Amino acid sequence: MIATILEAVLRLAIVVVAFLLLPLLVGQMEHKAMAHMQARLGPMYAGGFHGWAQLIADGVKFVQKEHVVPTLADRKVFSMAPAVALVPYLLVLLVVPVGPGWVAVDLDLGLFFALAVLSLAVLGSIMAGWSSANKYALLGGLRTAAQLMAYELPLVLAASSVAMAAGTLSLSGIVLAWHPWWLLWQAAAAVVFFTAGLAELARPPFDMPVADSEIVLGPFTEYTGLRFALFLLAEYAGIVVLCALTAVLFLGGWRGPFGNDVLGPVWLLAKVFLLAFVVIWLRVSNPRLRADQLQRLAWQVLVPLTLAQLALTGVVKVVMS
Amino acid sequence: LTGYGKGFLKGLAVTLRTMTRRSVTRQYPEVKPDLPPRSRGVIALLEENCTSCMLCARECPDWCIFIDSHKETVEPPGGGRSRQVNVLDRFAIDFALCMYCGICVEVCPFDALFWSPEYAYAAGDVAELTHERDQLREWLGSVPPPPELDPTGPVPAEVDRARSQRAPG
Numbered sequence: 001m002i003a004t005i006l007e008a009v010l011r012l013a014i015v016v017v018a019f020l021l022l023p024l025l026v027g028q029m030e031h032k033a034m035a036h037m038q039a040r041l042g043p044m045y046a047g048g049f050h051g052w053a054q055l056i057a058d059g060v061k062f063v064q065k066e067h068v069v070p071t072l073a074d075r076k077v078f079s080m081a082p083a084v085a086l087v088p089y090l091l092v093l094l095v096v097p098v099g100p101g102w103v104a105v106d107l108d109l110g111l112f113f114a115l116a117v118l119s120l121a122v123l124g125s126i127m128a129g130w131s132s133a134n135k136y137a138l139l140g141g142l143r144t145a146a147q148l149m150a151y152e153l154p155l156v157l158a159a160s161s162v163a164m165a166a167g168t169l170s171l172s173g174i175v176l177a178w179h180p181w182w183l184l185w186q187a188a189a190a191v192v193f194f195t196a197g198l199a200e201l202a203r204p205p206f207d208m209p210v211a212d213s214e215i216v217l218g219p220f221t222e223y224t225g226l227r228f229a230l231f232l233l234a235e236y237a238g239i240v241v242l243c244a245l246t247a248v249l250f251l252g253g254w255r256g257p258f259g260n261d262v263l264g265p266v267w268l269l270a271k272v273f274l275l276a277f278v279v280i281w282l283r284v285s286n287p288r289l290r291a292d293q294l295q296r297l298a299w300q301v302l303v304p305l306t307l308a309q310l311a312l313t314g315v316v317k318v319v320m321s
Numbered sequence: 322l323t324g325y326g327k328g329f330l331k332g333l334a335v336t337l338r339t340m341t342r343r344s345v346t347r348q349y350p351e352v353k354p355d356l357p358p359r360s361r362g363v364i365a366l367l368e369e370n371c372t373s374c375m376l377c378a379r380e381c382p383d384w385c386i387f388i389d390s391h392k393e394t395v396e397p398p399g400g401g402r403s404r405q406v407n408v409l410d411r412f413a414i415d416f417a418l419c420m421y422c423g424i425c426v427e428v429c430p431f432d433a434l435f436w437s438p439e440y441a442y443a444a445g446d447v448a449e450l451t452h453e454r455d456q457l458r459e460w461l462g463s464v465p466p467p468p469e470l471d472p473t474g475p476v477p478a479e480v481d482r483a484r485s486q487r488a489p490g
Contacts, residue, residue, distance in 0.1 A: 033340065035344070036339070036340045036344055037336040037337070037339050037340045038336075038339065039339050039342070039344045039345045039346075040344050040345075040346050041344050041346040041348075044348065281333060281336060281337070282333075284336045285329075285332040285333045285335070285336045286329070286332060
């Protein structure tokens with residue numbers, strides 16, 4: 001009994017540590033990779049060696065800052081929004097399998113749970129935009145909502161394609177059923193899932209909702225200090241979760257060329273960081289999409305593409321059986 | 322869409338290529354900049370060459386050069402008529418006013434003023450930007466040797482003149 005509880009606590013602790021650590025690593029990678037892609041060096045001083053402690057310094061700075069709540073803001077919703085934006089990503093990490101049988105909570109409906117909870121996180125931005133009593137924040141919140149509406153469909157359809165192929169909604173089951181040739185078979189779904197995920201996270205080039213050159217910082221305009229830092233952390237946690245889900249669904253998760261029993265987490269982490277690099281790379285290379293371009297990409301490219309992928313998945317599935 | 326796809330891939334290639342190359346950032350306080358020899362950092366003074374002729378002070382567009390001098394009578398060692406020389410009492414440049422035009426350096430007939438690439442002499446107070454001759458002298462150490470003449474460049478005016486005068490003969 002005690003062993004079971006201890007094990008559960010240990011699993012949760014590992015997930016929480018990963019949840020706090022991985023976004024920082026991705027953030028640091030973004031600092032450095034983006035800098036070098038722009039022929040800069042990025043942070044060089046914090047911590048002494050190539051600015052490794054830059055994000056810690058940023059965190060300390062954010063903690064010291066004052067919490068400001070606008071007079072007209074809806075205080076309760078305003079204060080809750082950062083938590084709503086952040087916690088769903090922690091919950092999704094719970095169901096991500098990191099090795100054979102190594103998963104904090106093994107759900108039969110893992111994929112369903114992950115997708116449902118993932119889209120909750122966007123609510124944090126909408127709440128923030130609505131409660132801030134600020135025009136820019138409201139515009140940002142509405143843009144977030146419009147983006148969510150457009151990209152949720154291709155995201156779910158792409159994920160359902162791989163679930164169809166594996167014949168299960170369990171994330172562990174999908175990893176076990178995965179075969180390298182799925183890279184080809186599910187390629188369109190993988191691209192659509194990743195792209196739609198980026199749009200849900202409002203990462204550039206899909207950063208219309210937070211377009212800092214137009215509407216200050218969209219829903220986060222009125223946030224300061226720790227609450228703002230939580231939104232930033234949520235963005236990077238979102239990248240980790242999106243990359244982990246893409247890796248689990250489309251790239252075989254913890255399965256690597258050898259030593260799956262022991263090296264599972266290493267393979268998964270390698271895939272996550274490779275995808276995180278792609279996220280950063282896309283951000284550096286592309287200008288922001290306009291609102292109409294965003295909608296056109298979602299409805300005229302991604303949705304038809306996933307529907308075609310679904311048909312292909314179904315046909316191949318029937319032919320193979 | 323095909324046009325965008327092409328641009329998309331090109332953009333990705335550009336960023337990736339830039340990442341593999343050395344960044345252009347100079348780590349300034351640790352690594353001093355490599356300045357070209359004719360950089361206009363600060364004006365240095367070679368006092369021995371100065372005759373207090375005041376040309377620099379008068380040509381200076383914003384009057385930032387201060388010169389005080391007096392005349393002294395010198396008896397030539399071999400006897401004969403005594404001579405008068407100018408003795409410099411004060412030579413100062415107010416770098417708060419100086420606009421780095423370099424006219425003083427150009428106009429000095431005795432090569433007493435030089436450009437030095439030294440640039441790090443910011444001060445907390447405007448008054449501290451007026452530098453006296455001791456400081457101007459110290460900067461002389463950082464004056465680089467003049468660069469070699471460009472063999473493909475135009476012939477210096479005096480050489481050209483000398484040649485054209487000799488040509489008819």
